[in-house]
Amino acid sequence: MPELPEAETIVRDLRSTVTGRKVTGVEVARSDVLAPGLRPDTLAKAIRGRRIESVDRRGKNVVLRFDDERRLVVNLGMTGRLVFAETPDAARLRHVAVRLDLDRGGALFYDDIRRFGRLTLCTPEAWQRFDHELGIEPLSREFTAERLHELTRGSRTPIRNWLLDQQKIAGVGNIYANEALFRARIHPARPANSLDPDETARLHDGIRSVLKDAIEKRGTTVSDYRDGKGETGGFEPYLQAYGREGKPCPRCGTPIQRVSISNRSAFFCPHCQRM
DNA sequence: AACGCGCCCTGTCCGC
DNA sequence: TGCGGACAGGGCGCGT
Numbered sequence: 001m002p003e004l005p006e007a008e009t010i011v012r013d014l015r016s017t018v019t020g021r022k023v024t025g026v027e028v029a030r031s032d033v034l035a036p037g038l039r040p041d042t043l044a045k046a047i048r049g050r051r052i053e054s055v056d057r058r059g060k061n062v063v064l065r066f067d068d069e070r071r072l073v074v075n076l077g078m079t080g081r082l083v084f085a086e087t088p089d090a091a092r093l094r095h096v097a098v099r100l101d102l103d104r105g106g107a108l109f110y111d112d113i114r115r116f117g118r119l120t121l122c123t124p125e126a127w128q129r130f131d132h133e134l135g136i137e138p139l140s141r142e143f144t145a146e147r148l149h150e151l152t153r154g155s156r157t158p159i160r161n162w163l164l165d166q167q168k169i170a171g172v173g174n175i176y177a178n179e180a181l182f183r184a185r186i187h188p189a190r191p192a193n194s195l196d197p198d199e200t201a202r203l204h205d206g207i208r209s210v211l212k213d214a215i216e217k218r219g220t221t222v223s224d225y226r227d228g229k230g231e232t233g234g235f236e237p238y239l240q241a242y243g244r245e246g247k248p249c250p251r252c253g254t255p256i257q258r259v260s261i262s263n264r265s266a267f268f269c270p271h272c273q274r275m
Numbered sequence: 276a277a278c279g280c281g282c283c284c285t286g287t288c289c290g291c
Numbered sequence: 292t293g294c295g296g297a298c299a300g301g302g303c304g305c306g307t
Contacts, residue, residue, distance in 0.1 A: 002301090032284095060301080075302080077300090077301055078299075079286090112284095113284080113285055113286070114286085115284060116284065116302075118302085154277095157279090161279090164302095166302080174299095174300060223299080262278090263280070263300090264299095264300060265299085
């Protein structure tokens with residue numbers, strides 16, 4: 001479940017280790033993680049010999065920019081991992097789908113148990129389109145409480161679902177959507193356009209604070225997430241609602257409830273978060 | 276056309 | 292102990 005904080009942690013880890021290195025070899029073991037139409041030999045030919053100029057994040061995506069301005073966009077799906085290691089053994093990975101060998105030793109491994117992740121190779125134009133289609137970065141200056149209120153006004157969908165839409169806000173997944181709503185004391189099934197300015201201000205605050213707190217703890221590992229070094233994240237003990245069905249609400253002690261909204265679990269406190 | 280839903284995958288856990 | 296089924300949920304394609 002890599003969401004924004006997990007992608008950000010991976011990016012920070014990889015920045016220090018792979019930036020400036022040259023790709024010396026490309027091995028694709030599971031071609032179904034490549035974007036439709038991207039063939040293994042096409043990818044290999046495109047990036048072999050290229051230097052990695054930067055490692056960045058857009059929403060939940062990790063973006064490697066090469067010295068010819070092409071980019072490899074990595075969407076981690078549910079169980080994707082990007083780990084740098086000196087040897088395959090040191091990476092402790094059992095489902096390596098793609099390996100990028102780097103000069104000066106070591107390799108960047110893309111590992112994905114369920115292979116829901118996707119690797120996309122973008123020209124500058126394709127990257128521009130990709131970037132444009134994604135929603136606002138929740139930790140950016142442009143993301144204000146007023147902006148959130150404007151955005152939510154046009155949709156009747158449950159706010160939890162709305163928060164998962166990457167074309168609205170980029171980077172929020174089910175864990176942090178539920179946590180943000182808990183912090184804001186808003187019921188996950190509330191229609192997005194029913195939130196008043198005070199509620200969207202609280203939600204804005206909840207989104208930003210939970211993402212920042214989770215980044216500080218290097219992300220949430222429920223089961224599969226690993227950072228750029230192959231280590232687990234430290235935010236799981238700080239979750240207040242997600243995965244805590246039946247456990248007491250940290251604010252009022254009422255048991256946390258789990259309901260299914262559009263075939264996805266939503267966790268909330270029935271006392272603090274009323275319809 | 277916004278929105279809901281089923282599907283893609285594998286590992287884990289739970290009940291019988 | 293073994294086995295079947297539910298569940299995890301990101302993103303996409305499809306139907307309404």
